[in-house]
Amino acid sequence: MLPDTCSRHPRRPWINLLPWLLLALLAIPPAGAETTTVNLPTMAQVEARATEVENSTALDESAKTTLLERYRRARASLEDTRNFDLKAEEFARSLKTAPRQRKAQERELEAARAATTTPEAVIPDDLTSEAIAQRLNKALADVAVEETRLGELEKLIQTTENRPAAARARMTEVKQALDQLGDLPALDTAELSGQPGDLVQAQRWAHQARRQALWSEAQMLEQELLSQPARIALYQVRRDLAALRLQRLKTYQRALEELQNQRRNAEAEAAQRASEQAQREAADKHPLVRRETQTNAEISASLARIAKQLETLNERQARIESERRRIEEDFRGAKQRLEAAGLSRALGQVLLDRRTQLPDLRQYRKDIATREDAIAEATLRQIRYREEKRRLRDRNRYLDELTLDVPEDERAQVREQLDEVLEQRRRLIAQSLDIEDDYVRQLSDLNYVTDQVVSIAETYDDFLAERLLWVRSAPPIGVETLNSLPAATLWLLSWQGAWEAIAATLLERLQHAWSFWAGLLVVVALLWRLTALRRAIRATAEPLRRVRSDGIQHTVKAIALTLLMALPVPLLMALLGMQLQASTEATPFTRAFASALTEVAGGLYFLLAFRGLCITGGVADRHFRWSTATLARIRHAIDWFSGYIVPVSLVAVAAYENNNPVDTGELMRLTLVACMLGFTAFFWHLLNPAKGLFKGILAERPEGWLNRLRHVWFPFVVGAPLALAGLALAGYVYTAGMLFRSLVGQTWLVLALLVVHQTIVRWLIVTRRRLALQAALERQAARRAQNNEPNTPSEVLAIEETEPDLAAMDEQTRRLINASIFFAAVVGLWITWSDVLPAFSMLERFALWHYEGTIEGVTQLVPVTAADVGLVLVIIFVATVAAKNLPALIEFLLLQSEAVSAGGRYAIKTLASYTITAVAFLLTFSTLGLSWSQVQWLVAALGVGIGFGLQEIVANFISGLIILFERPVRVGDIVTIGDTTGVVTNIQIRATTIRNWDKQELLVPNKEFITGRLLNWSLTDQQNRVTIPVGIAYGSDTRQALEILTQIAEQHEKVLDDPAPLLSFEGFGDNALTLVMRCYLDSLDGRIAIITELHQAIYDRFAEAGIEISFPQRDLHLSAATPLDVRLHRAVRAPLDSEEEPPKAAGTD
Structure with a gap:
């Protein structure tokens, strides 16, 4: 590098040394x-x-x-x-x-x-x-x-x-x-x-x-x-x-x-020819020889087949390895281009083309599964061959076993012929074992290479998805970009160039496409029975009028019929699209139109199925009880929307699949924007809180969050397609298309979950009606049985058992259903947006702050990125929802177990809520890089504050945890604390709620239960003793009275035999002989009613036996300080039929 540079500047060589001098x-x-x-x-x-x-x-x-x-x-x-x-x-x-x-x-x-x-x-x-x-x-x-x-x-x-x-x-x-x-x-x-x-x-x-x-x-x-x-x-x-x-x-x-x-x-061919020759020669031989020869022929045929497959596997592995190298080189080149020049629009278009050239990983995974099955079959063949090889080691014994049933005069000849057959089999099995080993190894190697291709392609796809979503893939809309619309329109409407090819492809494919004709037969049958399907759907609503005939199976049947009713047109579109895709001679326009048919068919099916649910007399009308006005609005919205969105979507998808941005790029962008505007209008009509789909749901729960936030989520949902349309017009066509596809999938998911939710609520209503009917019938039967009992005094009132709280049960079940639907929606959204989620990993590049952390034993600065903050928000949201709904699920599951009491369920539910909150805090602190060394000063400051001002609150909190763990008090226990006796209804962080018999709720600090004296009537055993003192007049027969009391206690069904009732003669009172009945009850339920029954029975039996229940006697002392005029008169009783009033006593008014 240095010499080349110097040669270009021979007179100034020192210039080339400047970079190294600077370093x-x-x-x-x-x-x-x-x-x-x-x-x-x-x-x-x-x-x-x-x-x-x-x-x-x-x-x-x-x-x-x-x-x-x-x-x-x-x-x-x-x-x-x-x-x-x-x-x-x-x-x-x-x-x-x-x-x-x-x-x-x-x-x-x-x-x-x-x-x-x-x-x-x-x-x-x-x-x-x-x-x-x-x-x-x-x-x-x-x-x-x-x-x-x-x-x-x-x-x-x-x-x-x-x-x-x-x-x-x-x-x-x-x-x-x-x-x-x-x-x-x-x-x-x-x-x-x-x-x-x-x-x-x-x-x-x-x-x-x-x-x-x-x-x-x-x-x-x-x-x-x-x-x-x-x-x-x-x-x-x-x-x-x-x-x-x-x-x-x-x-x-x-x-x-x-x-x-x-x-x-x-x-393999030589072995197969030898086996066939031996099979022909054995045609006139003993049946046993023919059978064993046939076995050799089958082994040789398998040998030849595996040999051919091995040759194919070698070619397949070479192609896959070439594909792997191509993807690796593309991946490496993409990384180098991005690091050298950054992400531009031109490079973004190149990377987008690279992404469309990635292989179909679904087919690769399917091939891997198919080869796994082939490996299993080959392994089984190897086991059989090795077993046969083991038997062939002792050939004489093998021949003896084969010729056991052969007549003695033929055995020698058959044995000699079989010996030749078994020798040939030995050679065939040796060859088969060798080739099967190679076959299994080749399949395993091919699976390994294919798995590598899948892994590299997934990594490359995530790499591209992470970056392509943020790059402009087209210039902003303008006059220059619109000049390509006439050519795109001609491309779309050209019969000679496009539609004629589609017709020819269909005519060629439909001659031998039996699957298409079978599907077409289904379409014709459904269209022919369309009116009958509508009548059957309306007929499912007839049993709903009576509780005895009502059932969730009618709703499920109606939904299934509705799905069938919506199937014909989408199925026909999908059949045509699959036939066009399967053609090997299809033109690019034909393949694009085929992809458009299959993709639009799925969305159209969702629309038609949801409209079928909303027909008059249909599922939403008669089963879900939606309002007539809402259903009419939904039908009207789906009618105009389906007529608009289907042709526009066909053009948009076909233009996108054409992979020719010069000819169809602007057509695809404008039709995509038209689809987004159509969805905006559709969302406005369908989801309007005042008139749309959620009107009834919002009216049922006006205080719910869905209704409170309607001014937030409705503009967001309606404005989302508009925002995506703006992105597409600004040049981010790929970004808008990917987000719009996920948004459409989310729409179908919401509609499907809405139907599932309403179906579950419908099942809940049916169950509640049946429980209510069963309870009413049981009460009626109990009253009739009670009235028909002989020798029952009319004064004794029938005691009805406590009804189950169906309203509370429904509320708990509704919360559980909503939580289940919510988690299903989260999973569905994760799947729907999975193609877009890798793009948000770009947030990991934006570091907000750093903290010191230890990674693999090395202390270094760890960044906290915007992605970490987003993850913290997700953790908080999930923890909040889980803390509110997961304990209800746990309680619902524990409700099926009779071994867990109501108090135990409440303790487990509360501890689960605390655990979820604690785990959420730990995950949040760990994600944000907050360690103990960084927050210990805050804990120390809190400790000082607790020591001075918050000790009572902390004491109550710790006492609440002790109550939940040690359980001296449980929800449902009857306790006496101070002068208050009642039922524990709630145990919270700071205080426990007790409801007394006057339905008044008393909040008791948790510390009182730990540090004070507490009487728990039902801690370990709910058995309790009833003490009834009875005073009888002097002169009464005490032995007879004790015998009567004993009989009353033993005859009452709620009084326990073990411990046995205890009767005692306690003493001589001023006015009565004191007898005491002590008996035990199994629980505190109905204690007052049982005491009343015992009192009533004592009074009645003593009256029958002539035993007088004493009453207090008082001595009257009159003052003699002044004269007293005392007169005694005997009252004269008038006859019963006399109308005269008895005379008044003298001195009275």
Whole structure:
């Protein structure tokens, strides 16, 4: 490079030395910098001093940590210095030796090119098959080694060519780092004043070692830049020599493979002819001989077939390897162009063409799966052949087994004939095993190479997709660009040049296309039964009127019939498109029109299917209960939109698939813009919150986020196609097309998920109606059974069981359904936008800030990019949705398990929510580079604040966690705290909610449950004791009374037999004999009702037995301080039929 430049300027050779002089000046250290290693510590000194500090007992831990960190830095800098010095010596040595090595390599390359062949590449004609196989295996190994060497040289050349920019940037950073370090005397006087001597020495060593490491790195970079041209020239010659060797080796390999295939085919054909001859000769022999001969013929036929397939596999592998090399070279060239010139419109068009030339990876993956099946079949054949080979080792025993049923007089002759057949089989099996081994190896190698092509093509496609989305692919719309429209229109309307070819292709294909005629028969049948399908859809709504006949199967049937009703026209378009695509003689216009038919058919099917759901009496009308006005608006929007979008889309897709931007580029752009404007109008009519599809959903949940944000999402959805149209007119046609394709796919996804959501809600409604009906029937049967029971007092009221909360169950299920639909939408959107997502990796190039991180044991600055911030937003969004909905899913799954109580489900749900939040925080901090060392000061400050003002809140939070883990209190438990008894309904971070029997909710701080006294009625056992004191009058029979109480307790169905009821005579009261009934209940459910029943039974049975329940007696003391007029009168009772009132007592009013 340098001599060439000097020859162009013979009078001014010093000009060519200016770049190298500038590099040398840039590497000169600043004034005052040390250029020698005077007083630089050695590695042994640093390690010895570090060992002394570790073993010292006089230093505290803080001082040890500080000193060891300084020594660690010094040791690392010394290690870097040694490595930089070694690399600098290597680069300086290459600067001297590389020219000589390059000349020697060039002479070797010229000699290799002059030699037409190498001695080892000569193939003798008398080689045996085994020798050919040995040579081929060695050639394959040599090819693999040379390919690896060539790939390493290509990477080395690319790395070396791209290295100068990074090296110069690093040299600038090194110079700045040297300037920032400053001089050592300034460090001694400023930073280390007043510090211990050990720390001063450690800091000085670290400083000296760091400066020396930076100086050595600068020297290494200088030598690297100076030696770069010589090294590149040497690497290029080595690459050319390796490429020539590889070419010769592959030629030698192909010659061996061709010779091996010829030998295999010849041997297989000879074996097949011998087997056929033996089969003809065995025609009049014993049936056993004919059968075994037929087996040999089958083995020989398989041998010949595998030999032919091996020849095809070799050709296929050569084509795939050529494709792999082409893609690798294109990929490497694209990278070099981008790094050299950046991404321009012209280069963007070239890369776009390269992307369209990438192979169809779906076919490659399908071929890999097919070959995997072939490998499995070949392995099974090998197992059978080896088993047969094992049996043939003892041929006499094998013959005895075969001739066991042969008559004695024929056995000797048959045995002799079979011996010849089995000898032939032995040779055939040996050949088959060899060829099957080669077949399996060849299939595996071919799969490996194909997998490499798929991997490289995917990487290349992602590389192109990442960059093509941001480049202008066409000039902005203008007068010049519109001049091509007349030619494009003529291209579209030319019957002689285009449509006649399509008609001819169809006529030629349809003569033998039985699949097309079968599909056409389906289309005709569906069109003929279209009216019957509409009647069947409306008939599915008849069973919906009655709860007993209603069922989700009617809705599923209606949807299936609707999908069939929408099928004819899209199916016909798809059939025509596939026939045109399958033609081998199709013109470019024919292939473009075929692609347009197949692609537009899918979108049209979605539109027609959704319109079929919205017909009068259809699924949306009778099953989903959408309003009539909404359905009419949807039908009207789909009718005009389908009539507009289908022809425009056909033209747009055909123009795009034509791959001729000169003829059809502007036509494609304008029709694409027309499609976007059509979708804008369609979204306006379909999604209008006041009149469109979501009107009913928004009315059902006016407080939901969908309704609250309707002024945000509706303008965004309507404006998205308009924005894409503006991008296309501005020249970003490829970008607009890719985004628009994903937007259209997202539209179909939303419509499909809407139908799925409504179907699930419909199933929920059917289930709720059936549960309500079943509950009503059970209540009615219970009332009838209760009223028909004999000897039941009319005063006892029937006790109804508690109804399940269907409304609450529906709300929980709705939340679960919405969460499931949401996650399905996320997965669907990920798939829909998968072609566009690689482009957003460009955000990784925009670094917002840096943080120190350790990567593979090396501490370095790690950038936080715009992509990381976007990932954090995604993490926060997903965590928020998961924290709200995933616990509901867990609770729903645990609801099926009877072993988990309601309190346990609540604890698991709450802990799951806490765990999701904690994981989200950890992922966010990790993505943004926030480590513990960076936030520990914040934690310390929070600790101080907690100690002063937030201790109660933290105590309640910790107490809440203890409650969730230890579970002294669970949701649903009945507790008494203070003077309040009620049911625990909610356990939150700060407080727990208790609802008392008056339906009042009391918020109790969680700390009260841990530090205070708590009575939990249902902690470990819900059994509870009922104590009923009974007072009977003096003179009553206490034994009879106790017997009656015992019978009442034993006869009640809710009173437990174990523990048994306990009856006691407690004492003699002032007014009564005190008896006490103590009995146990299984749970607290219905406790008050059971006590009422027991009281009622005691009162009734005591009344029947004549036992008087006592009442208090009181003595009345009258004051004698004043005279009292006391008169006693006996009341006269009037007859029952008398109308006279009884006389009033004297002295009363």
